[in-house]
Amino acid sequence: MNSSLTNETIVALSTPVGVGAIAMVRLSGPDVRQILSKIFVSKSSAKQLPKRTPVLGNFIDIDGEIFDEGQVVFYEKPNSYTGEDLAELFCHGSIAIYQFLIESACSAGARVAAPGEFTRRAFIEGKVDLVQSESVADLIASETKASAKIALSQLQGNLSERLEEIWQQIVEIGAHLEASIDFPDEFEPGAGPMVQGKPLFGEELTPLFVNAEASLKELEDSFRSGRVLREGARVAIIGKPNAGKSTLLNNLLGEERSITSDIPGTTRDTIEEVCDVNGIPVRFIDTAGLRDTQDPIEKEGAKRAYDAAQTADLCLLVLDSSKGKSEFEWAQHEAKKLETNKLIVLNKTDLVSSCLSGELIRGVEKVSISALQKKGFGLLKKSVFEILTGESLQGGNIMRTILTNERHKNLVNKARHSLKEAFVLCQKAYSPELVAVHLNDSSAAFSEILGKSYGESLLDKIFSEFCIGK
Ligand SMILES: Nc1nc2c(ncn2[C@@H]2O[C@H](COP(=O)(O)OP(=O)(O)OP(=O)(O)O)[C@@H](O)[C@H]2O)c(=O)[nH]1
Ligand SMILES: [Mg+2]
Known part of the structure; x- marks a missing residue:
């Protein structure tokens, strides 16, 4: 069109x-x-x-x-x-x-x-601008309060403003370089034409490069939480038979979705359901209890449990605290096999007089709950949220500007790499013209994100994903 x-x-x-x-x-x-x-x-x-x-x-x-x-x-x-x-x-x-x-x-x-x-x-x-236009589609498609809030903040121009700020830092570096290109004879570090107060080159530009790159890196890294906030996440619940996995799922959902019983091996297949965790849609997957078995159905159940665990964004290792050491050893053994993010859930704390203190597995957080008595779920959800988004939950709000759109993330990455390239050449004292080429590439990426320069095909692609009437 x-x-x-x-x-x-x-x-x-x-x-x-x-x-x-x-x-x-x-x-x-x-x-x-x-x-x-x-x-x-x-x-x-x-x-x-x-x-x-x-x-x-x-x-x-x-x-x-x-x-x-x-x-x-x-x-x-x-x-x-x-x-x-x-x-x-x-x-x-x-x-x-x-x-x-x-x-x-x-x-x-x-x-x-x-x-x-x-x-x-x-x-x-x-x-x-283009970022704001895209946020309209995100706002309409948002399924939780958190994703709606992020989309609204982008529609109101907060992300665009942040991008403009970083872009400005790059333009400033470019202006210093321009001075040395336009007036080569006059140019010397600390002398020559005045650029925003003081002309700079080489070493002197280092803090400007470092700051701009750090800002871009922070923005790029925020995509991890942005993706989860926009699209949700998958969390697998694994543990030995009878640990209380299905009771945990039912209580997260507030309905009796999985069958629970004191007979070990009750759950045989995976059961999935979506639950809102502090504003993000999380798909929890209840799985069959893991134990050594010759039963072919149980073996298949265990295979599905591991598949779910390996492909999830986070794995809850549910332990029956009343069983003590044997469960802890099992968790340590399983954790080594799993590359996924992990969170230890010490269940059935109503049956024990004191909870385990200290770290059970190095670098893995733990929360104590009683799935039966519905205790500890607030802390559990908070931990799940923070691990999935990498953000701390301050009164239910994410305070900073984050990227949620893959197009933006790829262009921020492009801008950062071109900036890095320019910095390397600058440090090696290459000619300002050559440094400027990479700096211009970095600048062009910002222009593309915000839609200052665009092709009809880009607009066709972006707007074709909208509904009619938007
Ligand atoms: N005391 C106590 N009992 C619990 C708790 N959580 C679950 N149970 C009980 O433990 C038994 C097993 O619970 P399930 O939720 O079926 O356990 P599961 O891990 O899904 O077991 P499988 O499906 O066999 O792998 C049931 O009798 C539950 O009522 C808890 O926090 N405290
Ligand atoms: Mg079960």
């Missing part, structure tokens, strides 16, 4: 497809007023539609026949979502009515919008 086709007026349903109390059809482009005059008859005596004010009236077809009563809100450019003239048409939520309304708008000169075209126009009109 060509972005320059904004001379057309587009129309689409912006509420979900299906029957509802009310549906909202959005109209955007140069002919909004003209189209409205053909399909909407206001009940107010005012000659012109007021701005940003709901107006009651009748929707009519092209022959002037009334088919619904509803409201219209008109937004005059540039003060609208798209930056163009825009109207929101609220009709009764019958499929027939909103389809008829869209058809009437098309008969009056509009065309049906492509997926994401409203947001694409907002981007073309400069209302939002």
